[in-house]
Amino acid sequence: MDKLFLEDLSVGQTAETSRPVGAADIDAFAAVSGDTNPVHVDEAYAATTSFGGRIAHGMLAASYISAALGTKLPGPGAVYVSQSLKFRRPVKIGDEVTTRVTVKTIDERRGFVTLDTVCQVGGKAVVDGEAMVIVPRRGA
Template sequence: MSDTLDIMENITYDELQEGDSATYERTLTEDVLVLFAAVSGDVNPVHLDPEYAAGTEYRERIAHGMWSGSLVSAALATVMPGPGSIYREQNLTFKQAARLGDTLTVNLKVIRKARMNLVFLSCDVRNQNGEQIAIGEAKVIAPAKKLSVPKPRLPRIIIEY
């Protein structure tokens, strides 16, 4: 194990410019799907029951739509603007389902800046094939002060099926 910690550094309101962009990527694994169901309480069988899901239009289990929404939140909180930002508002349209094994990439782009450190960002979520999963716009209060902080380490969670 490395002695160096992962460091997260924000992008302040003054540093952000229209057109700035950033990406964030995550893969939907079995553990992620089950943990999201447990944390959210959304145990819809289309997410968790292979037999049930086989009888739906999707023919297999799919991710919770808000899992892709939560990736937008993660991108805003950790990448751009990053630590110290406050997520204020989101509109999000789901275009298609994400499936187990899909790697989703959140693409953020600064649309405009407004008073009181408000920043509007477009949010485009795509799978590994470039297919659009979700699209929307976020409103964030960008940090005024520069921060460079260690990325918190999450505890290992063991799931029993």
């Protein structure tokens, strides 16, 4: 697991993860969050909606952004300050979600770093937004 300090970061630096979304992931997310909205957990109900079948929680894809930040860039030690999220397209069972975080701005004095954050399926954004984290200096 990477652990980067403020001095290790530069604008444009990027990290990527990829995860398939299975029915079991959606069920596990429903259990841990309490979000048992039937569009996520009830195939018969979901089939009657405009989605045509079960979709993942948007916040499940968002959790992959948290994972990319917390394990890849900047990795452990960074403190999550804020995240904006736009839910652009549904994630369906069997979709492979690629999550990319890219350093956008670095406030060297205060340690605030913003990153563009996007989850994609088949090259199209499903969730995107911006993260802000505080990144410690080496030896601080």
